[in-house]
Amino acid sequence: METYTLAKVGPKTLKMSTGVYLFNGLFRMVVTLDNDQLYLQYAPWGDKPQKLFPASETQFFTTGAPFVIEFQREADGSVKKAKARNGPEPLDGEKIPDANP
Numbered sequence: 001m002e003t004y005t006l007a008k009v010g011p012k013t014l015k016m017s018t019g020v021y022l023f024n025g026l027f028r029m030v031v032t033l034d035n036d037q038l039y040l041q042y043a044p045w046g047d048k049p050q051k052l053f054p055a056s057e058t059q060f061f062t063t064g065a066p067f068v069i070e071f072q073r074e075a076d077g078s079v080k081k082a083k084a085r086n087g088p089e090p091l092d093g094e095k096i097p098d099a100n101p
Helices: 011-017
Strands: 019-023 027-034 037-041 050-054 059-061 067-073 079-086 089-096
Touching: 011 027, 011 037, 011 067, 011 079, 019 079, 027 089
Parallel strands: none
Antiparallel strands: 019 027, 019 089, 027 037, 037 050, 050 059, 059 067, 067 079, 079 089
16 A cells, blocks of 8 residues: 655645546546545545545545546646546546536
8 A cells, every 4th residue: 555645735726626527538536625625526436525635736645545646737737637546547537627517
């Protein structure tokens, strides 16, 4: 099991990572911000969003599953893509418009 050190990430940086991501064209994950804390909602994990803990400004992990997500920053600081790992499988994600606001 990997170990991480918690990083301090500012609210503006966290906000840039929020949105709906589609991984490998199949897996829809929603990243939300609440009280300066990122959460990930992924239907197979149930209705309760999982806390995302910062290992760096771009890399976050969950404690409930061996899940890591890395947000890919554009030159202007925005985030349009992410990479994720749930166990050994790497997933490529793209931020998509939220059809259910």
